[in-house]
Amino acid sequence: MRVTLPLRSVLAGGLAVGTLVVGGAPAHAVDQECSAIRADNTDPTTAERVGSPVQLLQIDEAQRIVAESGKEPGEDVVVAVLDSGVAKNDFMFVGQGDSFSKTPKDAVPLEMQGTAVAGLIAAKGGEDQSIGIAPGAVIFDVKIYDRFTTDDPDTESEPDVGALLGALRYIAGLEKGTVDVVNISVALRHSEELDAELDEVLEDLADKDIVVVAATGDRPEEADPLYADFGYDGEEPPHGEDARKVIWPASDPHVLAVNASATVLVDDEVVPGDAFDSVLRSSATDVAAPTSDAVSVAMDGESTCLLPEVSTAWATAEVSGVVALLRSYYPDESAQQIVERIKRTATGSPRAGTTLTGHGVVQPVEALQRPLPAEGDAAGSRIVDPPDERAERPQPEPDLLASTKRNAVWWGLLAGGGLVVAVLLRPVLARRRD
Template structure:
């Protein structure tokens, strides 16, 4: 077991390092690409000269962490996140039941590092589902391994998992679908990636076909109740060139420039736009929500996530869902929710700053005022008539009398 202090140090590295617009790359930004750091070559050889874009700053993670700590809650406290992936290396707080030994492939460590950077007090349950590094074709997701991982989650409720992160894809598997349904009934939120454009995976071609919807071919994101996550490109970038069009997408996150953990627990950089990393970001934000609202239902947490995103829940897109996740807003925006996660009909509307007409009050003098108006009109009419007739009457008074 690794100490929580290691995760806190990761949080400071990932989130709190300031970036100055227009400044040259700082030493903290000159990190090796995560894919270039291995257990046998810890130093890495590729350093990036481009400063990080600060995706976690974009989605409000520092503010969300500060808000929680100000209320006496450590971000991610008492929350366990299962990472169904290639294996989690050093640098995070591991949960009981995690796989032992140093993994061979960086992917799972990068995912776990993102979650730890957002929710440093969360525990990470390492469930490894990749084939070995030296297998034909290199490390790949094993459908049998994924099935075994979800079977284990169902069979071991004592692991007390709140969130399952599946930054991967398998073909349609009825057993996995049934396990996910069981986990949902227990209040567990399953988060999965909706797919990158260039993908060698079961049922998904490497060549992207414009306009095609992968919702019925990309799982587990395509299963009911799973939070499907896509990635968005930096300003000026082309999101559609990086990710698949998938109507199962519920929410999205920026990824290019994320700092995370290598296999050895050292900081490294993710420079690509990838749904795997975005999925980890959303799982981290859900861990913040669970630590803030321990008694909320899973549906309520997901509703907070989606209703506070940058877009609209009623106008979703296949590339971004309801929009980009907003951690601070998800934590703090007042929402009146039912257990189903939907906003109740008696929800209090947000205050309107525009001036409004006060409600009318009963007019107890309306009758008197009505009579006064008529008497005024009659009196004014009589006065006007007198003024008009006065010259005529005056002339008649001065006329000489007629002779007989």
């Protein structure tokens, strides 16, 4: 079993464990956005629809495959969510870890992102509505920031590299096997001063067989600290944009970096979208996932709600859920092998990536069913799109029979010439015989 005794002890100690009472709370059906439901909401609601990403990624079929092995999808897997905190709720098991924000670890979260992220990974849905991709997984809540929803500046904090570094060190210090997946749905400006420490802690997590999944970054708005790096005028992002030079931890080679696809399902029809204005281009991108009109869990702990936007935060959570599914189904495979499955079965190329979708959109069913490549047959490195380079005239492929063809032409000319000479000389030779 992958959930080891130390974390089971934490959960048994009563640290913010969610009691699952799915469907037990009174609620009326309405599709309300998660950002509109506060923690003190007293009128629980239920989103009627099945989330578009759940349908596009064929999550029901992926969960069925895992269930046929005798396991609940995500069972025996612990996913650490390093975010704004996860509200106590009726939809998933939540173990409370340390807090690296300004508020105590058991305080009510001030922002909905951490709860929504955890719901996309592991929320249990109803009989006809999947919510979380790996509902059998345990969420390990590690708060790294609070923001935006309080008038008290002493409790507000933005995500920063120092807090995230502290949280990663905390995870790396746990006994090996305690955590299987780390989800980081925030994108931060890289710190050159902490470069060596950042790389070291991620290498430690890799050595502990932990898959770290991180966002490549949404396109910032003017209030965002990253706007100075990635703000732009006009309708298109600048040519040659590459967030890998700035964004951490997605830029680190020990991380599975995730971008968001804008594809959505409308009236059972797949509608491709344009993610240029929503996300950053990054050569760090490994894979992508669709996010528009996802369904997750609200801050009140009883409602389900919509996430309508294209966001790498939600895409990262979905890929973490897929990783949890795979780790549950293939408990003996290493973190590296699990990542290899995801890259190899994405919709694009396993060897050449793009700055928007990497190796392609994740395909959970394929990842579960396709045999793993032979050891040492790697998926290849991340590749930067060259959008600004002038296209070169294609060079003709070498003709391996060119020499033979030239010889044939010369022999043909000689033979033809001989025939002409013979025709011309025939009357002369005939008179001589006479």
